[in-house]
Amino acid sequence: MPKFTVSKSALKRKWIAGEKDFSLEGETIFCKPCGKQFNFERKCQLEQHKKTTVHATNIQKQGNKRQRLLSECPPETGERPSSFVNDLVAVMLQEAIPLQKLDKETPLRKFVEKYWESEAIPCVKTLRTKVAPATHFQVIEKIRDEIEDSPIWCSVDETTDRLGRNMVNVIVGKLSGKSHSVTNEMLERFGMIDDNMCSFCGNEIETIKHVVLECPASQLQREELLKEITDHSLQLFNLDTLLATGTDPIHCALFKFLSAINFKV
Ligand SMILES: [Zn+2]
Ligand SMILES: [Zn+2]
Numbered sequence: 001m002p003k004f005t006v007s008k009s010a011l012k013r014k015w016i017a018g019e020k021d022f023s024l025e026g027e028t029i030f031c032k033p034c035g036k037q038f039n040f041e042r043k044c045q046l047e048q049h050k051k052t053t054v055h056a057t058n059i060q061k062q063g064n065k066r067q068r069l070l071s072e073c074p075p076e077t078g079e080r081p082s083s084f085v086n087d088l089v090a091v092m093l094q095e096a097i098p099l100q101k102l103d104k105e106t107p108l109r110k111f112v113e114k115y116w117e118s119e120a121i122p123c124v125k126t127l128r129t130k131v132a133p134a135t136h137f138q139v140i141e142k143i144r145d146e147i148e149d150s151p152i153w154c155s156v157d158e159t160t161d162r163l164g165r166n167m168v169n170v171i172v173g174k175l176s177g178k179s180h181s182v183t184n185e186m187l188e189r190f191g192m193i194d195d196n197m198c199s200f201c202g203n204e205i206e207t208i209k210h211v212v213l214e215c216p217a218s219q220l221q222r223e224e225l226l227k228e229i230t231d232h233s234l235q236l237f238n239l240d241t242l243l244a245t246g247t248d249p250i251h252c253a254l255f256k257f258l259s260a261i262n263f264k265v
Contacts, residue, residue, distance in 0.1 A: 015043045021059065022046075033058035082119055088112065089127050090135040094142070099127050143172065151175040151190040183207055200261065209239050211263060212254070218261040225257040 008027045016022040016029060023030045028037040029046065034055055040046045049055055092099060101108045103124050112121055122131070154172045161167050175182055175190060184206035188196035198206040200217035211218070229250055 012040070015040075015046055031055065031058075033062045084116060084119070085122065085127070085131055086134060088121075089131040090138060093132065093135050093139055099124050099132065102127060147172065147174055151192070183211065211261075212257070213239060215261075218257075221257055221260040224260070225253055228253040228256075 009024060012027065012029055013024050016024060021032050023032065025037065028039055030037050031049065035058075038046070038049060040049070088102075089099065091097075092101070100106075102112070102121065103109065109121065121127075151174075152172055153175055154170055157169045159167050159169060175186070175192075184193060184196045184199060187193045196205050198204050198210060198215055198217075200206075200211070201215050203216075204210050204214065213222075
């Protein structure tokens with residue numbers, strides 16, 4: 001009979017086929033619940049490990065640690081907040097007023113309590129957990145209405161809440177060219193305008209590089225910028241050094257330049 005040589009890793013891969021708790025790292029088997037690597041030489045050693053109390057305990061712990069999804073969290077119970085409280089929270093969220101402003105002894109709470117005597121205003125925690133979620137969807141709808149089909153920018157930041165659940169904070173904005181430095185080249189690429197030529201000289205495609213470094217229409221302002229950044233001992237005047245320096249004076253100078261030439265900032 002011919003002799004077959006099967007590589008160790010191929011053999012071990014077979015042992016753990018269909019086992020969600022184990023993975024193979026080279027020739028060693030990694031037990032996920034135990035967080036440990038094992039150099040099992042025979043399959044029975046793996047089977048033995050699976051029967052150990054340590055392994056069973058770790059599997060249980062892993063199950064408990066699995067983060068709860070928002071939908072799994074028990075619903076908050078208790079009295080339903082009045083429509084006044086609902087509206088108050090909705091308005092505060094819409095106007096980006098932190099609910100913290102309704103904390104004990106704050107001027108806003110004193111004001112509200114002075115003129116709304118028919119019920120006690122719940123504490124900030126209650127407002128946050130019981131009232132705010134209801135307005136969440138209204139706010140999402142409002143954001144949708146505002147953005148419509150426009151291209152967007154967004155910034156995502158991951159964090160955890162007090163229950164250890166992973167949360168993602170997302171800020172979204174419209175790439176409208178009104179409130180951000182957006183060039184005609186970008187706007188044309190997003191299909192928002194037809195002409196990508198420079199709004200200042202009309203001779204070249206309006207890129208950041210053209211606007212900051214090349215456009216003849218802003219030569220005077222560029223000389224001012226150059227003077228200002230040389231004062232801050234920036235040797236090379238190119239876009240990379242300019243944007244990469246990351247120092248406030250340089251950014252201020254750049255912002256001043258863009259404002260001076262009436263660029264969309
Ligand atoms: Zn284990
Ligand atoms: Zn130009």
